[in-house]
Amino acid sequence: MSVSSSTILTESGTNELEIIEFHLEKQLPNGSTKTCYYGINVAKVREVIQVPETTDYPNAQPHMIGVFSSRDVLTPLVDLAGWLGVPTRNDIQKKFVIVTDFNRMTNGFLIDSISRIHRISWNDVESPSQFLEAGEQDCVVAVVRKDGNLIMILDFEKIIADINPELSMEKYDVKVDKSVDLNQKMVSKRNSKTIMVVDDSAFIRSLIQDTLSSAGYNIIACKDGGEAHDKLMEVAGVAKNENMSVDELINAVVTDVEMPRMDGMHLVKRLRDSAAYHSTPIVMFSSLMSDDNRVKALALGANDTITKPEIGKMVAMMDKYVFGS
Template identity: 85%
Template sequence: MTTSSSTILTESGTNELEIIEFHLKKQLPDGGTKICYYGINVAKVREVIQVPETTDYPNAQPHMIGVFSSRDILTPLVDLGGWLGVPTPKDIDKKFVIVTDFNKMTNGFLIDSISRIHRISWNDVESPSQFLEAGEQDCVVAVVRKDENLIMILDFEKIIADINPELSMEKYDITVDRSVDLNQKMVTKRNGKTIMVVDDSAFIRSLIQDTLSSSGYNIIACKDGGEAHEKLMELQKVSEEETVPISEVINAVVTDVEMPKMDGMHLVKRLRDNEVYMKLPIVMFSSLMSEDNRIKALSLGANDTITKPEIGKIVSMMDKYIFGEE
């Protein structure tokens, strides 16, 4: 099975996506097994392959089986079941590997079986907070109900960051970034502005929020596009009732692409169709931001895009669109 990011449906603003359903076979204490259902956005998957020959990597992180060559790219192979705490059969020859390609990185994840591709609306994708209190350490960003099963959509960015901390956005420290103006005058200036941050990953949302807050900006955080749209409609009502411009209430939006209820592309489309929000600065911050997807985002009305590892650009970009600072 192979796939291409060009198949992603969220980019057209239709609020749809395709997910690949895959399974881990959990071994139970009584010797039986239980199928665990998981999913990943098709746009993040390069291909699904049989388990390749791997080479041990010195001093590797826990749950990293080894490395292999995927289209001439050195690729780590991660024991997904091991990382999730799901004990699975040891017979590696009967397993498969999902090779992912996002955040400018290629990774392989060991799974027990591949099922099929589902085309669904983001409206039918539920937030995990409806099932449990999702914190920054949670690795499930969404849940899909299919054929009486709950398919858990995993936060692969968090998994990769945990396995290879050197590549994580957590390494970014705004206080040592000389490209960001942190003098008191500029920080005070930012204190008068509010940015909405929208991301279904509590892990990523917290990183963006901390970075922008550290530079002085006020933050409104939302866990998905549906919640963001509701809050923006509430802010619009406040603006109208108090007869103040919307810029007195909200100054910019930073949004992910793939999210439950309403994806980022559809959120941008809805906002640009609303006269009040036609000129609000909107930046899309996503692991799926290929050049093709960037063009689609801009065509829907986004002002700019950032690929998720490039968190160091976000404050300067906000300064540019809010204050006209280059």
Template identity: 80%
Template structure:
């Protein structure tokens, strides 16, 4: 199974995606097993292969089995079950590897088997319930119901950041970035502006919020495109009642692409169809921001895009589109 041309199977703004269903076989007492169901966006997958020969890597991070060559790229192989705390058979016979390609990185994740591809609407992708969410430590960003099964959509960005902290956006500190203007006058200007941040990962939301807040901006957060659209509609009603403008409430939107209920592409499309938000700057921040996706985002009306993990560009783009600087 291969995503040969690395194109997103999601047409511009249709609010649809394709996910690969894969399984981990949890070992139970008395030699029994229980199938655990998971899903990953096809857009993040380069290919699914049999377990390749690996080479041990010195001082490797926990749950890193070794490294292998994937199309001439040195690729770490991660024990996904081990990271998740799911006990499985240790033998690699009959197992598979999902090779991912996002955040400009290639990684392999060991799984027990792969099932099929499902084409679904983001509207059918549910956020984890409030009782299951564990804030920044949660590794499940969404749940899909399929054929009486619950497929857990994992936060692969968080998994990679946890295994290799050197590649994490957490390393970035805007206060140490000399390219960002942090004089009192500029911070005061930003204090009068508000940015809406939309991302289904509490881990990513927190980092974007910290970066923008540290530079002076006020931040409103939303956990998916549906919540963002609802909040912006509420703002529109206030604007009409008070005969004011959207700039008095929110000055820019930063949104992910992959989100439950409403994805970022569809959110941009809906906002640009509404005259109230025609001129609101929108920047898309996504791990799957390929050139193809960037072109789609700009066609739909986004002002710009950033590929995760380049969070260091965030404040500069907000300054550019809010202040014209």
């Protein structure tokens, strides 16, 4: 099963996505099995293949089965069920592999079966409830109800960062980045500015927030585009009632692309259609920032884009658009 980029959203800002539903078969103590339903955005998937021959990799991380060649790229094969703590059958040859391609990395994830592709609206994608969320350690970013089942959309950035910590954005520390101006005058200048950060991954949201706040910026964090839009409209209402300009309260927005309730592209479109946020700096920060998606983001009105591994560019980009420097 090959996944072509042409199957992804036909129009920018339509607030729709396509997900691949796949399954893990949980082995229960009584010998029976229970199907666990999961999903991943089609845009992150290169192909679904039968389990390839793998080579053991020295000193590999836990849950890494080995490595294989995918279109001449050395690719780690991850035991997804093992990482999730779901006991499944050991017959690996009857399983499948989802090969992902995002954040400029290729990875393979072992699954039990592939189901189908669903085209859905982000309005129908729910955030996990506060009861289910486990802060930065949570690996479910959204839930889709389909055919009486709950499909869990997994935080694959979190999984990859856990398995390959050397490749994680967690390695970045703005305080030791000599390219970032951290003198007291500049930090104080940033301290008078507020940036909204929007991302459905608590893990990624925390990394962006820590990076920008360490440089001096004030942060308002939102877990999806719907929450961000609601808060921004509230701020616009307060500004209007107080006879203030919105940029006295919010100076920029950093947003992910794929999020429950309202995706980043649709959020940008809604903000640019409003008088209050017509010129507010907006930067899109996404693992899906291909050349095509960058063109779409800029056409909708985003000022700039960053691919998720490049968190080191974040402070300089905010300085550029907030201060015009």
